[in-house]
Amino acid sequence: MKIAVLQFGGSNCDYDVQYVLSEIIGVDTDLVWYKNELNGYDGAVIPGGFSYGDYLRAGAIAARAPIMNSIRRMAEKGLPVIGICNGFQILVESGLLPGALMTNKYPKFRCQWVNLKVENNTSPFTNEFKKGEIIRIPIAHMEGNYFADDSVISELNSREGVAFRYVDPGGNTTDEVNPNGSKQNIAGILNVQGNVLGMMPHPERASEEILGSKDGKKIFHSMIKYISSLVST
Amino acid sequence: MQYRIEVTIGLKDGMLDPAAATIKKALEHLGYPTDSLQMQKKFIIDLNEASSDEAYGKVDEMCKRLLANPVIHNYNIVIEESV
Numbered sequence: 243m244k245i246a247v248l249q250f251g252g253s254n255c256d257y258d259v260q261y262v263l264s265e266i267i268g269v270d271t272d273l274v275w276y277k278n279e280l281n282g283y284d285g286a287v288i289p290g291g292f293s294y295g296d297y298l299r300a301g302a303i304a305a306r307a308p309i310m311n312s313i314r315r316m317a318e319k320g321l322p323v324i325g326i327c328n329g330f331q332i333l334v335e336s337g338l339l340p341g342a343l344m345t346n347k348y349p350k351f352r353c354q355w356v357n358l359k360v361e362n363n364t365s366p367f368t369n370e371f372k373k374g375e376i377i378r379i380p381i382a383h384m385e386g387n388y389f390a391d392d393s394v395i396s397e398l399n400s401r402e403g404v405a406f407r408y409v410d411p412g413g414n415t416t417d418e419v420n421p422n423g424s425k426q427n428i429a430g431i432l433n434v435q436g437n438v439l440g441m442m443p444h445p446e447r448a449s450e451e452i453l454g455s456k457d458g459k460k461i462f463h464s465m466i467k468y469i470s471s472l473v474s475t
Numbered sequence: 476m477q478y479r480i481e482v483t484i485g486l487k488d489g490m491l492d493p494a495a496a497t498i499k500k501a502l503e504h505l506g507y508p509t510d511s512l513q514m515q516k517k518f519i520i521d522l523n524e525a526s527s528d529e530a531y532g533k534v535d536e537m538c539k540r541l542l543a544n545p546v547i548h549n550y551n552i553v554i555e556e557s558v
Binding site: 298299302306334335340341342344345346347348349387389390391423 | 490491492493494497540541542544546547
């Protein structure tokens, strides 16, 4: 099994993700520069950062890089692809996920721990959680305000396409705990097939006890478990 | 034929633009209350195409594929023949 972590000019969480996957989880993980071939991988992570300086719109330029065609092919084959923060922005800009990520409602860079509710525990990225479980993972972004037309939001809800929502410790989706103004406190979404996840919080920053939470590690664990199930069938 | 094309891109009506809202408020503090204020992006593109229709088609494609995000943006294209 081998995982790819994409690198664009301006990616800056690439090494953190690789560290967690290879050192903490123990799976073979390569950093793949956007100009290189993306072949023979069982899953891919598009890490956070500020690809191309967020020029034009966050994620807009990276979303049009040719390597994203390879990501699209991986997604079509059913392999798991996760975009974190800027990676999520790249996935919506590329059309692999619906909607858009706009400037935070209160236009400030928000860097803080958040509570998330696991809304779907059947996806390749959340199968290690209990449904409705509250987990702690930090965010760090300026453009995380998830927007989509009401029809898209209701479609997401009806197919359990929302993976995570920002909640209070009791699991309530209130405006006070919505850090960026996202519609219905949405923090992460899945594509129709369920094998592409975009999320604003950074699971790689919550994968070791010393960092304050190991909840993020379960997302990577889920992904590895899912890939193993693909290989064995 | 040489054309100069101006593409203006802005958020769709009713969408929140925190930067524009902040600027509107700053103008109010200076004594310039306004009924509304929008902020848009403008691209000025020089292009050599056989006709104005073809130039329009090219730029429309650019908007759809990169310059604008159809989920949140409207855009307007103005073409002039360069002298």
